[in-house]
Amino acid sequence: MHFFAKSLVPLVLLTIVLGEEIYENSTNICERCKCLRGRQFVLDCSDSGIHNTIAEWPEHDTSLVATFSNNNIGNLEVLPHSDKVTDLIFSHCNIKSLDNGVFKAVRNIQLIDLSYNDLVTEGISPEKFKGPYNNTVYEPLGLTQLNLAYNRIHSLPHKIFEHLADLRQLNLEGNQFKVLDPPTQMALSTLSNLETLNLASNQLTELVGDAVKSLRNLKELNLSYNNLDAVPETLSYLGETLEYLYLDHNPIFEMSDESFLGVKSVIELSLTNLPRLTYVNVNTFSPIKNLKVLFLHTNKNLFDINSQAFGENQTLEELYVQDNALNDLNYNLTKWSNLKLVNMSGNDFFCGCNMYNIAKDLKEDVKRDKDGPVCVNLVSGQSMMIYELTEEACEYQTTGPSPPYHLIIHHYRILRIFTVLVAVALIVCLLLTITILLLRYRKYRMNRSYPFATQIWYNPITNTVT
Template sequence: MLLLIVFSLILSVISDPNVPPFCDKCACVNDDSNQFVVTCTKDVSSFMFDKASWIDAADNKPYSYSKVWIQNSPILTLKEQFPVSNLIELSLANNSIVSISSDVFSNLQNMQMLDLSYNNIEILHPDAFNGQYLEGDWNPLRSLVKLYLAHNRIHSLDKDIFEHADRIELLSLSHNPLKILDQSTAIAITSLVYLKNLDLSYTGLSSLPAAFLHTPKKLIFLDLSGNQFTGIPDTLGDAHSLETLYFNNNPMVNLTNKNGFPVISTLKYLHLSSMPNLVNISKESLSNLVNLTEFYCFNNPKLSYIDRDAFSSRRDGAEYKTWPPIKKLFLQNNKLASMDMEVVLNWKDLVALDLTENAWTCECENQWMIDELMPIYLQLDENKAKALKCEAPIEMASLTFYDVYQKQTTMRCLDLYGHRPERDGVLLVGILAGVLITIPLVLFIIYAYQRHWFGLFDNSPAGFSRQFYKRSVSTSEDAYL
C-alpha cells in the first residue's frame, strides 16, 4: 500500500505541468515562494538554450525559476541568447567557457546575480551584457547588481562593456592575469558609479592608475590581496566611502610613513595578514586612518616590530597625540617579542584581542602586559589570555604570561648591551671561589718569604751555606751508593 502511494506521488509530480523541464535532469527545490531552485551538475548544453526549457507552451509564460546553477557543461562559446526568464540568479561557473558573444543575457531582465567564475574566459564581447533593444532604444540590464568573473583568463576589459549593466554594485575580477589596469579596463570599472564592492585580488597588480578610485563614490569594499604591491597606492586617498580594505599577501617589507597609508578618513576595517616579507610597521604608517576600528594583522612570519606611534600622531602641531578608535586587534602568529603600551590609546576599549603565537619575551619591557593588559585580556578572552607564552629568556620559556601574572613577578631587564647576567652565575661562583682560595695562598707565600721557610728566597750567607751543605751531602750520598 505504501509503495502504491509513493508511486502515485511520483507520477503526480512527473505529470504535474507546473514542474519545469529542467527538473527532469537536474536537482530542483521548490522554495517558499513557489519558485524553483535548479542545480545542474551534468552536461545540459544540448537543451540549455531551448525555449521549451524556459517557456511554458501552455500559457507562453516563463517557468518559475528563481535560481539556475549550471556546472560541468562543455559550453566553450556562449553565443546563444537565453530565452525570457524571471530568474534572479544565474550561475555558469565551471563550464569551460572561453568566450561570450553579444546579447546573450538580454532576455534576463530580472537577473540580479551572474556568476561566470572558474571558466577559461579570455574574450568578453563589448556587448556581452547588453539589454533588450526595443523601439529604437536599449533596455539595460539594470537588475544586475552582482557580477562574478573570478578565476578566468581576462587580461583587459572593453571600456564600454558595462554600458548596459550600469547598476552593478559588486564586481569580482579575482584571479585573472590583469598585471596592469590599462586605460580601457580602468574606464570600464570606473564607469560603474554604483559600485560598492570590488575584488582585484590575485591579479598581478603592482600599482593602480591615478585617480582610479575618484569616480566610484559608493565603493565601500576593496580587495587587493595577493598582488605585487610594495607600498600602499596613493590613489586610495581618492576613495570617498571606502570602509574595508584587504591588502593581504603582498610583498611589502617595511610599512613606513612614506609608503604607508594616505588619508582615508572612512576606512574602518583593515587586513594586513599573510605578508611573507613584512618586518616592520613603523612610525605613523597607519596614523592617517583616523577612524580605524578593526585591525587584522596576523600570520606574518617576519613581523617583529610595531612602532609605538604606528597609529598615533600629533596633527597640525597639536599638543597631544590622537589615536584611531580601535575596537578589535588581531596580531596572532607573528614574530613580535615586545609591544609598547601606547600602540593603543586605551586597551579597555577593545572588544576583541588576539596576541597568541608570538615570540614574546618575559622581560621588563613587557611588564605592562602583565600588570595592565592581563586583567583586561582575561575578561575579553580568558582562553587566549592564558595561552600567551613566554618565548624568552630560556629560563622562563616554560611559563605563560598568566603564570607570571598569578605570581605577581617583576620581570628583570636586560642591561644596556642586551647581556644575560643570569647565565653568568657559574662563572661568578668560580671567580669568587678562586678569589677566596688565592688570597690565603698569597698571604701564606708572603709570610713564608719573610720567615725564610724551606730556605726559599733566602739570599743571606747562612742561607747560601745551608743550600751548599745540602747539595754536598746529597752528592756524597750518591757517591757512596
C-alpha cells in the same frame, strides 16, 4: 494556400531540429536537475552533463536561482525569457564564448556568475551584456553583481559596462591583469555605483589612479595576492567611502605615517602574509580615524610594532597579531580595555611589564581562551601563560636581557647602507689608483723605447761634438 501550408511544415520541423541542436531539451528538466520550491525557485543543474542553454525555464512564480556549475557548455547561447528576479551561476563550465545579448531576455537579472571559465578579453565585448531591445535602443540590464573571477582576462573593453549602469559588485580575481591599462581605466570609471571591487590574485604592481578615482561609492577593495611593494597612494581617491581594504600576500616592505593618508573611512584593514614587512612605524595607522578591525598576522619577519603606530583617538575593537615574529608589544600601543577580540598567539614574546599590563587590562571574555598566548620567562627560561602573569613579571626585565631584535634589524639596514657606500668609495679609489699606475707605466715604456739610445752634447763655442 494549401501549398504554402504544406511547405511550412518542413520549415517548422527544420527549425525544431536546429533548435534542439542549440538548446537543451527542458521538457523534463526537473527530473534531470533538482527543482526546489520555496521563497525562491531553485533550479540546480550542477554536474548534469549539460552542453547548451536550456530552451525554457520551469514554471515559477517566485524569484529564480539557476545553477549550471560543473558542466561543459563551451558557448553560452541566449537564455530563455523570464520576468522574475533571477540569479544565474555558470561557474566551472569551460565557457569560451558568449552570444551577443545572451542575458537580454532575463529582464530582472540580478547576479551573473561566470567564474572559473576560459573567457578572454576579446570575448567579453559590450554586446554580450546588452539588455532587451526597446524601439531604437537596448535597455540596460538590472544586473547588480558580476563575477568574472578566474578567467583569462588581461584587459577590459572600455565600453563593457555601458549596459550595466546598476552594477554594485565586480569580481575580477584570478585573472591576468598585470596593469590596469587605459581601456580598463575607462571601463572602471563608468561604474559610478560600484560598491565592491575584487582585483585579488592578479599581477598588479600599482593601482592606477584613473582606474579608481571615479568610484565615488566604493566601500570594499581587495588587492590581495598581487605584486604591490607599497600601499598604493591612489587609495586616497577612495578615502571618503572605502570601509574594507585587503592587502594580504603582497611584497610590501614598509609602512609609515604616509601609507594610509586619505583613507580615513576604513573600518576593517587586512595586512597578512606580507613576507618583507619587518617593522610598523610610528603613526602608520593614525590617518585611519574609524579603524575598528586590524588583521596584522602571519607576517613571519614582523619583529616590532611601534608603540605609537595607532596614534591618539583610537577606535580599535579587534586586533589580530598572531604568528608574527614579535618579542614584545608595548602597553601604550592601544587601549587594550576597549578591545573585544584579541589574538596574540604564535609569537616569541618575553614576559615583562608590557605583557602583564596588557593581560591585566583585557576584558575577561577576551581572555577566556585557556590556550592563549605564552611568553618566555627571561630568568627561568620557562614558558608562561600571558593571561596568568603576576606583578613579578615586571622584575624579569631588570634581571634579564632585553630583546632588542627589531632594533638590531633597524640598525643593520643603516649599517648595510653605510657598508655599501664605503665599498663603492674604495672601489672608485682603487680604480683611480690602477689608472694612474697604468698611465705612469705606459709613459715609462715609451721613454725606454725612444729611438736615440745615447745623448749628444753640443759645444756652442767650438760647434764640435764632444
